[in-house]
Every structure is written in C-alpha cells, then in structure tokens.
Amino acid sequence: MSDTAQILPRSFVAAPPTGATPSARVRDYVDLLKPRVMSLVVFTGLVGVVIAPGHLHPFAAALAVLAIALGSGAAGAINMWYERDLDALMARTRRRPLPAGRVAPDDALGLGVLLSLFSVLLMAVATNFVAAGLLVGAILFYVFVYTVWLKRRTPQNIVIGGAAGAFPPMIGWAAVTGDVSTVSVALFLLIFLWTPPHFWALALYRCDDYRRAGVPMLPVVVGARETKRQMLIYTVLLAPVALVPTLLGTVGWLYGAVALLLSLAFIGHALRVWRTADDENGHSAARRMFRFSLLYLAGLFAALPVDRIVIG
Template identity: 65%
Template structure:
C-alpha cells in the first residue's frame, strides 16, 4: 500500500471519528437521561389509558414524546449556556465546551420541536399534539426563560413541564384528558421538588456561583429540607390514587405504600442530617427519587399489560 493510500485512510478515519463525535454531542443536547424518564412516564400513560391504539401509532406517539423532550432540552442548553459554563456539573456540556455552536443547538431544538408536534398531530391526534406543544413551551418559556433565574419556586412551578407526558400518552389513546391522567400529572408534579431540591442541596455552591436562586441558596438548607418533607408527605396519598381509581391493582398499591414510606423516611433523614452526613443523605435521596418514580410507572405498565406476569388487576 502506498504512503498516499495510508494518509488517505488515516484522513478518512479521522473524518469519521469527528462525525461520530458531532453526532454524540448533538445527542447530549437532547438530555438523554431526562428523556428516558419522560418517555417511560409517557409510555405508562399510554398503556393505562382505556382503549386501543395501533402499535405503529403507539410507537409514533412515544417517539414524538422523546423527540419533543429532547428538543426542549436542546433549547434549554442554548439559553442556559452562560450559567452552564460556570457550574461544575454542566461546564462540560457541548455548548460551553465549544463543541457545538449556540445557533446550531437552537436550530436543532426548534426543528425537532416543530417536527415532533406536527407528527403527533398528523399521525395520532391534535389534543396529544397540543399537550406536547404545551409541555415544550412550558419548559422553554415558563421554566427556562422566566422562572429559573427569578424565583426559588422555579422548580415547583416549572416542574409541571415534566409532568405532561402521562397526559400526552393518555390523550394519544383516548383523545381526551381524564381524571386518572391528571392524577399521574400531579404525581410527577409533587415528586419533582423533593427530587430536584435533593440535588440542589449538595450542589448549592454551583447554583450560588451561577446566580440561580434555587431554594437552598435563597432560603437555606433547613428550610429546603422542611419543604422536601412536606412534598413527600403530599406525594404519599397521590401515589395510591391509581389503585383507588381502578387503573392499577393491589400489587401496585402495596408497592406504592412501601416506596412512599421509604421516600418519607429519606426526607426525614435529610432533615435531621448535618454536614457530610446531611450531604450524603441528600445524595441518597436524589438517587432513590429516580428509582421511586421508575418503579411506580414500571408497576403501572406491568399491571395493565396482560402479557407481563399476567397482569395484577
């Protein structure tokens, strides 16, 4: 093989590596970890809803929820690029790290958002599309651009954006929003503050440096811990409502009782913890909160799927 061929091959490999890196950077813009929970809760809403949706259309609905969530994440990263560059947790994101241009991220997010909403409307129904548009708009305009940098209640009100997916899934099947769908919305809405405040407790230095008025920065750790306990107590009966409304069986209900009690126990440990012990408890509560929501929605899906363990209703 000639030297020119070797150089050409090496150059081609370098181009492929660069393209792979670009794809990976744009994938990071979608906030895939957040997207996974959004998609899972949307799938749960779709599965528990009464009625049938063609499997292809169900897949389209879930894809649109995923793409819409990713689009909101990309626009969020575009808008927050200044504070992302300051915070330890986010400074290696593609925009502040210089791997993706801000204008590229914005264009990417807008195109995905419009495409997801249009596809949902044309392929499934326009109520589901409207709810998806509302979720994207709420996250971008209400939370990211308005609340996040102005009030310590940012995550309380802004958390509604992440609570839309079960309603979107329900609407995709039924063409309406029923009481059970609203309960699933409220379940995520009440879960979000203790989940996110647990993170902000051990990352409060980051938020203070970036000038983001998270509750621990503005009101202090103890006030935040008390609020976390209040929200976990309010969440406890909400998690039982799917069983009381008849969209889930007794196994889900028993699991919700146990998981809810553990969540409250963790909130009490965080409240009583001080120093390193308190930070460790906050980290543990943050990790458990993700598991808590995942298990609840997994049990809802299993409960309503006859092929999975025979269903438990």
C-alpha cells in the first residue's frame, strides 16, 4: 500500500457473519456498549457533575451520569454495527460480538438506537435541556461525523472525531448549571487534545492491523516518523490546557501540581517514542505511552474533585 492509504469501500471488504448464534449472552450485548470506553466517559462526566458550581439532587445526579453512560454505550453499539467489516479484519477486534457472529447486526443497531433515545430523554427529564442537547450532539458526532464520515476517509479522523469523547465533562457540568462555561470548555479541550497522542500511540504498534483493514490512521498514511512528531506537538500543547482549571481559580494548587507533573511525564513519553526506531523497541515505547495516557487522563480528572475537597 502506498503512503496515501487505499480506503476500502464497505462493499469490497469481506463481510463478517450476519446472524447471531444461539449462544449469544448478556455479556455479548454488554460488550457492544464498549464498557472500557464507557468507564472513562462515566468518570469524566461524573467529575463534571462534582466540580460544577451549584447543587443537583444526588438522585438526579446519578440519573445524569447514567444517561451519559447509556449515551456512550449507544454510540459504541452503533459504531460496532457500522464497522463490523473492519473489525473482522483486525486482530484486536475480530473477536467482538458482531464479527464473531454472536450477535446479529440488526440487534446491535436496534440496541444502539433505543439506548440513544432513552439516554437523551432521561437526561432531559432528570436535569435540563442544555445537558440533553449536548448529549445528542455527542452521540450524533460520534456516529455520523467520526464513524461514518471521517474514520475511513482521512488520517485526521481521530483529531476531529476526538471531540465526541470530549463532551462528557461538559455534559456533566451542564447537568448541574444548565449552561456551558469557560471551565467546562477547558475540560472539553483537555480531552480533545489528549485523544490524538493517545490513539496514535496505539496506532503505531497496531499499524499493520489498520493497514490491513484500510483505515487511514496517521502512521499508515504519513509514516511513523511524522506521527511521532505530531504526538510530541500535541503533548506539548496539552500541558498548558491541563493547567487552565487552576489558572481560572476553579481548583487550587494541588490539581495544578498534579497536572504539571503528569504533563511533563506525558511529554517525556512522547520524547522517548520520538527517539526510538520503528522496530520492536519503538513499539514497546508506544505501548508504554498508550498505557500512560490512560493514567494521565484518569489522574487529572481524579485530582479535580480531590482538590475541591482538600483545598476547598
């Protein structure tokens, strides 16, 4: 394949099994919701609820977080339905319920659509229409902008599409306040800028998978060297954005110290990846950066409510 990755039309890609086996279990339907992705979405959305000014009844807050979780799972199910042909070609995803034939495609789509509608209605009833509108935007952006439009067409898929995963803290904030503030936008930007180096680190050591499936991830299209340069740029840009909640006075020095230390460590991982060759050592460095990126985001969002509790 040339540097300008060949994108395979859906009709030209080997189709996975279309019928569900009788052994489909509840676990298979849970897997359609991408529970690992959902856990991070729920956590960042919960932090948005906790640090927002104002008061939301604990039961309403719980329903808001549940709505965020269900909306994330719904988008994940529709994404799996649409990308079942690609998933069948990639070692990392071929055992998912749809390509493995354990769940029928129509069932996955139906589950995604029903959960989408229910999650938005739940958010509107439990909190307000601003939060519900943001949840609608997050679901539609992930399904139509990222999954349908960008994923198979451009190496910037994860840059633009990353906005979908950046909505949860903003939704959580709006559930409490009924509006969008500078702080919630800063939290949105934090996840938005974190997403490219996070996924490009994965793409570096899974490059053959993406190439085989015809997905134009950055390493497939421009090569490892340029991808590493872009990862380093994004980690450097991310550092000052991570400090914005402290600079705005929303949280104090404790969060600021954690953000600074984690950001420097993230840049250090990017530099280490930049300096390694595109071989097994380079793949190991990229794998370590990918794992640290999860710790980085979780650490930042954990430090936000802790700072509010400790510093006040």
